[in-house]
Amino acid sequence: MNTELFALRHIGPRKEELAAMFNSIGVENMGQLMFETIPDEIKLERPLNLPPALSEYEFAQHINTLAEKNKLFKSYIGLGYHEAVLPAVIQRNVLENPGWYTAYTPYQAEIAQGRLEALINFQTMVSDLTGMELANASLLDEATAAAEAMSLLFAVRSRTKKKSKANKFFVSEEVMPQTLALLETRATPIEVELVVGKHEDFDFSEAFFGALVQYPGKTGKVYDYEAFTKKAIENDIKVAVAADILSLVKLEAPGNWGVDVVVGTTQRFGIPLGYGGPHAAYFATKEAYKRNIPGRIIGVTKDVDGNPSMRMALQTREQHIKRDKATSNICTAQVLLAVMAGFYGVYHGPKGLTYIANQVHRKAVQLTEALEKLGLYQENELYFDTLSIKTNAQKIEAIALKNEINFYYPAEDSVVISINEATSMEDLNKIVHVFAEAIGKEKVSLGNLDQDLIEASALNRKTSFMTQEVFNSFHSETSLMRYIKRLERKDLALNHSMISLGSCTMKLNAASEMLPLSNPKWGNIHPFAPVNQAEGYHEMLEKLEDYLTEITGFSATSLQPNSGAQGEFAGLMVIRAYHLANGDAHRKICLVPSSAHGTNPASAVMAGMKVVVVKATEEGNIDIEDLKEKAEKYSENLAALMVTYPSTHGVFESSIREITRTIHEHGGQVYMDGANMNAQVGLTSPGRIGADVCHLNLHKTFAIPHGGGGPGVGPICVAKQLVPFLPSNPMIKTGGENAISAISAAPWGSSLVCLISYAYIRMLGEEGLTSSTEHAILNANYIKSRLSDFYPTLYSGERGRAAHEMIIDCRAFKEKGIEVKDIAKRLIDYGFHSPTVSFPVAGTMMIEPTESEGKAELDRFCDAMIAIRKEIEECDKSEPNNVLVNAPHTLAMLTTDEWNLPYSRQKAAFPLPFVSANKFWPSTRRVDEAYGDRNLMCSCEPLESYMTETEN
Structure with missing residues (x-):
């Protein structure tokens, strides 16, 4: 056994198990299975042209060598990206924890209450800071969120005669350049006309349905948009604001002006720059638009006992229901990053965020003062963290690069500097030194760190935020660590058992693949830094492009x-x-x-x-x-x-x-x-x-x-x-x-x-990749063969084989009063996440085991499914009080003094011997889907208060 082969660690079935698996399927070997599965006409004529496999140790050496080719300059480029400080307690317990990063989308709410609570925290934080009524569970990036805002405002534009045909969307010239580019991409095919200009000159004509402004602007100036918003509302024009989330700690919330949508990114809440991502964008809006909001909303509902629970509300799978009538094609979120940003908010709380925002702002004021002492002109009268300096940009750039510093240069006579949480006093002094050298003057000293422009302005934030208990409880590392663990225990992830979701491929995310993400030489590079500072990244990205091109x-x-x-x-x-x-x-x-x-x-x-x-x-x-x-x-x-x-x-x-x-x-x-x-x-x-x-x-x-x-x-x-x-x-x-x-x-x-x-x-x-594909097909067909006497497979290839996934038909069980969702919930009692339910065919399950699962885990899953099939036989439609309809069974149920159900506690909680050795307890009973939609509640007030309010 060559222990250096990564394929040995990635692929589940052991060599000695293959004969039994082939025998079950009815083939002699892997070659026969592939022959019977894949049409001859489409098979590759040659092996993939890829470099030979590296061992995990060799790869660690290789990726560290590449990382050394990246240059870690201090970047003050801004434009929506800022170096952030990721608290170690969040890095170790979330980012580097498979209990968080290997979990699946929380469609099965009963085994995802921890993640759902973390996302409720995120939504609440965003709603509070923006002053809006509700927020979703994140989007892909700020530019995408702005484009989704435009689409939403277009979809909900006034149906009055004068506005029903309005197709113009105003974009402030202060909007980030990357946002404008994405707006152009999204506007053209749906025949929305973008009009870019100064918001002060906007004419509010009938042809416009909406507008987007940036707060603060791309070069740092803070505008007061209240009068603009008021006039837009008077003219039936809806307003979206792209806002820096940290600035909202100090600046008045846009929701207080009456705007319709607020978008932005939460990257600076502890998320690495990562040369562009991933980062969790936010999207906040009015409750009136809840049916049009893109992505996912996490809401509070109740379970069958009336206890508060959480679930994905409204558009859990909007595209599968509305298809070409869907308001957005986004079916996902940046959940892991939203969870991290939410925990950043929990860890720091409103007082901690205020301290951070004050430090950032006051350092920007300090820097302005020092640069003005040098005789330089700072254009922004009111700003949060970004300065716009009138000077020779080319001269500054040359000296800045020599000092390993990046600024933003929007014009030949303009230098923009964005201060961030990681900016130290030493960093400020280096910046001043760069400008002093450029203009041939002696460096000046920095003043005190207590001056605050925003507090003295009309835009100073007057409303409180994040007053909920969760944001005011976990400020020590011990307390946050335990809170994170408490939530993690409520979630079933891949580190507990197989997640066999068809079409979702929940395969091993190997530790050796994940480790480089924690290296600052990969994490702290701004996406708009000069490309010669990211040579390691470009070598990696170009090779990855080549590999994917070859594979496809x-x-x-x-x-x-x-x-x-x-x-x-x-x-x-x-x-x-x-x-x-x-x-x-x-x-x-x-x-x-x-x-x-x-x-x-x-x-x-x-x-x-x-x-x-x-x-x-x-x-x-x-x-x-x-x-x-x-x-x-x-x-x-x-x-x-x-x-x-x-x-x-x-x-x-x-x-x-x-x-x-x-x-x-x-x-x-x-x-x-x-x-x-x-x-x-x-x-x-x-x-x-x-x-x-x-x-x-x-x-x-x-x-x-x-x-x-x-x-x-x-x-x-x-x-x-x-x-x-x-x-x-x-x-x-x-x-x-x-x-x-x-x-x-x-x-x-x-x-x-x-x-x-x-x-x-x-x-x-090449060999490992091909073998992975073969084993994925093997595992699916093994499950198919083991379940064939108990569940019919709905579709097969011409030679009777499945591909890497299979669909079992559960519709006949309705005669016993059992729906496919009952099987899904009963699987939780056996310690498994359900396969994909009712897609692409209602009343079915789509199972995809992936190549990462070994025979023992496949057998446990099949044993569970076979046991459930026998339980179905025991059911009677006229007596619906059975072990499937009541599933999942919680620890609270099992430990009550009374047990009035027509089956034993043993059968409910420990239906097969292997369950006892590794029992996963769902934290809630089956949730009421419809109740949560009728009573949309998506922020983190104490859960009991929701039940009180809605029951009254």
């Missing part, structure tokens, strides 16, 4: 999209740009199979396309005749087909090459959804099946953790003809010669977590 069989890759949904949108926008370049602006029809992920049609609409649904056959495959008929019907206007492969039903459709060929014959391009790429790597590829572009979920196939619902990365890989249109960035040139505008705020998206996928590929190599 395409010509180039963009890492910019920072979620799968953004990858979908990016891919479609690249297709749109290709058609426009060819003079085919009329090509706007997008064919989408009925089984597609709900984000697919939502993304198509965002890209300005019209969705036409393609039927599925009874076997779950794309109906070829219907596809051909619709391709012919819309031939002149066909833009694209969106197809998932293997299919959403877990099948390698043998007709895939015929499908892609049909689209090409009618002038369309093929977009492949990469959600199921874990069944392709090393065996086939999107290029091989005839696709033109695909997105990849690095948080699925390539081992970035789900983190409880984010971070994610969704790069796109494209064929040769689409390379010129890959997305760019306004600050640092990326993408193709005819690049579309930005898809995310940072040039390379969430660069920091790309280290994980880079590590995954480097340590597995």
Whole structure:
């Protein structure tokens, strides 16, 4: 046994277990299984051309060598990104803790109460600081949040006669450049016209439905937008504000002016810069818009006993319900980062945040005073942390770089300096030294640290914030450590048991892949720093792009999209740009199979396309005749087909090459959804099946953790003809010669977590990657064979095999009074997170074990499912008081003095022997979904008070 092989640690089944697994499935070996699973026509003709695998030790040496190529200059660039101080207690107990980073999106609320509470804290903090009525559980970055604000305001614009056709959106010239670029990307396909200018000159005409302003502005000036907002409201124009969250500790909350949306980023609440991400953006709005808010909202409801519980409210899976009518394609959040930012708020509390904000502001005032003593002119009359200095930018830049300092240079005669939490007195003195040297004067001394411009201004914050008990209780490391642990114990994550979610690929996130994230040489680089300061990053990112390009069989890759949904949108926008370049602006029809992920049609609409649904056959495959008929019907206007492969039903459709060929014959391009790429790597590829572009979920196939619902990365890989249109960035040139505008705020998206996928590929190599895919298919088919006598598999390939996932049909159990959700909740009693429920077919479960799970864990899961099947047989529809309907069973239930249920406590809590050895207790009984939607409560007042208020 070669213990240096990372594949040995990553892949679950042991060599000696394979014979039994093959025997169960009915094959002789892995080769036969692959032959029976994957159509011959699409198999790769050669192995992947990737570097040989590194051992974990070799990779650690390699990645540290790369890190040394990065230069850690002090960056005062600002523009929404600031060096932050991550408290060690949060770094060790959240960021580096698999109990937090390996958890899944909290669809099963009963085993996610800890994460849900942490997100309620985040929402409350954001609502309080912005002065808005509700906030969601985070978005991808500030630029995306601003674009979502524009879309929301467009969707809810007044339906009065004079406003119903309004399509202009005003953007202040003070808005961040990366935000403006993303607004341009999102506005064009939905025919919104952006008008950029000074807010003081805005004409408030009937043609406008909304406006966006920056608070403070991009070069630091703080504007009073109250009069602007009032006039906008009078003219039926809705207002969004992009606000720096730390500044809101000192500046008046925008909600107090009556604005409609406030967005921003929480990066400076303890989150590393990471060369652009991941960071949790925030989105706060009025309760009137709760049905239109993008992403996720965490709300308070009650369980079957009437006890307060938390769950994802309203749009838990909006895209799967509304599809092309969805208000947004965003189906995720930056949960891990939002949790960290929320704990930062808990740890510091309102007094601690006030201290930090005061220190930052007063250092900025100190610096202004010192620079003015040198005779330099500071343009911003009122500011929080950012100064705009009139001087020779080129001269300053040369001396600053010599002193390992980065400023922002918006013009030849302008230097912008943003002070942050990590700025020390020594740092301030170095800044003063740079300017003194540039103008040939002696350095001056800094004054006292007690001057405060904001306190003396009309914009000084007068409203209290974060008065809730949770923000005023855990300010010692001991208390916060225990609070974090208390919440962690309520969540079932991958460090407890298998999470077999179909389409979500909850695979091992190896410790050796995660370790580099804690290295400041990766964490503390500003995304707009000169590229020669990030040589290690660029070597890693360029190689990762090359590897993904090779794996997908395409010509180039963009890492910019920072979620799968953004990858979908990016891919479609690249297709749109290709058609426009060819003079085919009329090509706007997008064919989408009925089984597609709900984000697919939502993304198509965002890209300005019209969705036409393609039927599925009874076997779950794309109906070829219907596809051909619709391709012919819309031939002149066909833009694209969106197809998932293997299919959403877990099948390698043998007709895939015929499908892609049909689209090409009618002038369309093929977009492949990469959600199921874990069944392709090393065996086939999107290029091989005839696709033109695909997105990849690095948080699925390539081992970035789900983190409880984010971070994610969704790069796109494209064929040769689409390379010129890959997305760019306004600050640092990326993408193709005819690049579309930005898809995310940072040039390379969430660069920091790309280290994980880079590590995954480097340590597995070609053989390990291919073996991982084979074992993922093996594990799925093993579960299929073990459950075949108890649950019918809904779809299989032509030779009876599943791909890397399978769907079991639970609809017949309704005769016993059992719904699929009852099985999901009963699995909790056995210590497992449920597979994907009722997607893509209602009343079913989609199971994906991944390659990371060994035979013993697969057997425990199958034993649990078989035991549940026997429990179903014992049920009677006329007597619904049974062990499944009452599941999950909590410790509180099991320890009551009375037990009036028609089955034993032993059966309820310890149904199989293995459960006793590793029991996971859900912290709440089954939650009432509908109650939480009828009574939306999404901030962290004491939970009992919600029940009192709503019951009265």
